[in-house]
Amino acid sequence: VLTANLITFYDITYNVMKESDPTILVLASLAAGDKHGYAMMMDIESFAGIRLGPGTLYGAITRLEERGWIRPIGAAGRRQAYRLTNAGREYLKERIASLDQVVRTALGRLKEA
Amino acid sequence: VKRLLYFAAKLYPPRWRERYGTEFEALLSEEHFGLKDWLDVWKGALAMRLRGSGVITAIFLAAGTLAGGFVSWRIPERYSSTATLLVQGPNPASTAEAVRRLVEASQSLDSLSEVIQGSRGDRLLEPLVSKLRTAIRVDLAPSTNANWTTLRITFQDRDRNEAAREANALTERMILDNLRWAYANAQRGVTSQSRLVVLAPAAVSPRPMHRDRLRIIGWGCVIGLGIGLFLAWFWPQLPRQRRAS
Numbered sequence: 001v002l003t004a005n006l007i008t009f010y011d012i013t014y015n016v017m018k019e020s021d022p023t024i025l026v027l028a029s030l031a032a033g034d035k036h037g038y039a040m041m042m043d044i045e046s047f048a049g050i051r052l053g054p055g056t057l058y059g060a061i062t063r064l065e066e067r068g069w070i071r072p073i074g075a076a077g078r079r080q081a082y083r084l085t086n087a088g089r090e091y092l093k094e095r096i097a098s099l100d101q102v103v104r105t106a107l108g109r110l111k112e113a
Numbered sequence: 114v115k116r117l118l119y120f121a122a123k124l125y126p127p128r129w130r131e132r133y134g135t136e137f138e139a140l141l142s143e144e145h146f147g148l149k150d151w152l153d154v155w156k157g158a159l160a161m162r163l164r165g166s167g168v169i170t171a172i173f174l175a176a177g178t179l180a181g182g183f184v185s186w187r188i189p190e191r192y193s194s195t196a197t198l199l200v201q202g203p204n205p206a207s208t209a210e211a212v213r214r215l216v217e218a219s220q221s222l223d224s225l226s227e228v229i230q231g232s233r234g235d236r237l238l239e240p241l242v243s244k245l246r247t248a249i250r251v252d253l254a255p256s257t258n259a260n261w262t263t264l265r266i267t268f269q270d271r272d273r274n275e276a277a278r279e280a281n282a283l284t285e286r287m288i289l290d291n292l293r294w295a296y297a298n299a300q301r302g303v304t305s306q307s308r309l310v311v312l313a314p315a316a317v318s319p320r321p322m323h324r325d326r327l328r329i330i331g332w333g334c335v336i337g338l339g340i341g342l343f344l345a346w347f348w349p350q351l352p353r354q355r356r357a358s
Contacts, residue, residue, distance in 0.1 A: 037140040053150045054118075054140055055157020058133060062161070078139035 022052055022060040027069065027092040030084040034073055037061065037080070064088065115141070117151050124158035159346075166348040170341035177337015181330040188329070190321035191269045194276035196284045196314050201261040202307035211291070211307035212262050218290045219266070219283055263312065273318050280315030 029035060029043045037057055045051045052060070061082065064070040069088030073081050084092070118141045125134070141154075163170065200215065202208035266283050270276035291309040298306060 037136060038143040041140075053153025053157075054137070054146065055150075055153040055155070055160075058137055058140075059157045059160055062129070062133065075136070078135050080133075080136035080139075 022056050023064055023069075024092070024095055025050060025052065026057070026060045026064060027084060027088055027095075030070060030082060031089065031092060034081045034083045036076070036082070040082075114146060114148065114151060118146055118154055121151055121154040121158060124155070125161050129161050162346050162348075163342075166345035169348060170338065170345045173337045173341030173344065174334060175337070177333040177335070177340070178330060179333070180337070181333020184333070185326035185329040188325065189271050191271055191325070192273035192276045192318040192320075193267055193269045193322050194273075194280045194315040194318050195265050195267040196280045197312040198264040198266070198284065198287065199261055199310040199312050200264060200307060201310070203260075205260060207307055208260055208262055211294075211309075212264065214294065215264065215287050215290065215309070219287055266315070268315070269322065273321075277315045277317045284311060284314065 025044045025048055026040060028047070029040045032043070035043060037054075041052055041054075041057055061070070065072070065082075067087075069085055069091055070082045071085055073083045075081070119138065122134070122137055122141060123130070125137075130137075200208055200212050202211050266280050266287075268276045268280040268283070270279060288309055288311070291307070295306045
C-alpha cells in the first residue's frame, strides 16, 4: 500500500511539475491563434495569471520550434509571429488530458478525505 | 534597465542571436521591464549557452572529482590526538593570564623543540619544527564558569602513536611551565596560584582523519565544474570547423 501511494504521489508530482513548464503555456496561448512574443506574454498573463519573463518565454519558443510544435510565420517589422503546428496541437491535447487526469485524481482524493 | 536588458541579450550565443536576436530585442523594447526580467534574460542566456555543452561541463566535473580523489589518495593518512586540560585561577583575570601564558609558552620554538626532541630523539631539524607548528592546534573551549577555562591541545601526525606522544609531551611541558611559574610567584610571596589539571590525556587515535581528503575532493569538484562552465560558456562562440577539429 505504501509503495502504491508513493508511486501515485510521484506520478502526480511529476505530472504537475511537467505542466508548470512554460512551453505548455506558450502552446495554450498559440492554440487561440497566431501571436508574436509580446502578445503571448500578455495572453498568458491574462489566462493563467503567470507573467513569463522575456528569457523564459524565448527559451520556451526556442525549444518548441526545435521540436516542430510551433513555426514562425510572416514577420511584421521586427516582430515575429508564431503558429501552432499539427504536431504541437496533438502534444498539447495529450498534456491537457494528462493534467485533467491529475486534477480529477486529486479532487477525488480530496472528496474521500 | 533597458540598457542592462540589451546588454544581457547580447550574452546569448551568436547562433541564437542570428535567429532570434531581432525579435527578442523587439520584445525587450515593448515594455518597461524590471530588474526581475533582467535576471530572467541572464538566466535565459546562461541556459542557452549551456544547452548542448552540458556534456563538457559533466566531463570536467568528473575529471576534477577524479583528480581530487587521486590527489587525496596520494596524501598520506594523518592521525589526530587531543589532550584536554583545565586551567583554574583564583579569579577570572588570573585565569585569563594563566591561559595566555600557557598558550604562548606552548607555541614557542623552545617548547616545540623540546617536544620533538622528547619524541623523536636527535632528529631535531628546523623544517620539522615548522612542520610541527602547523600540526599543533590549541583550542580554547568556551568557559561556563568565569574562573576556569578548558584547553584542548591537538596534534596531527602520520604516525598515530607519535600524535598522542607529542600531545602528551606538550601537556607535560605546560604542567612544568605552570609549576615553574607558581614557584617563581611563591618566591615573590604570591600565594594564590592558578591550577592546571589534565582532564583527559591524549589517547592514540583509532582512525585516521578524512576531513582533508573530503576537502580536496570537494575542491577538485569545484575547480572541474568551474572550468567546465567556463568552457561551456564560450563553446557556442567557437566556429564550427574549429569545434569539429
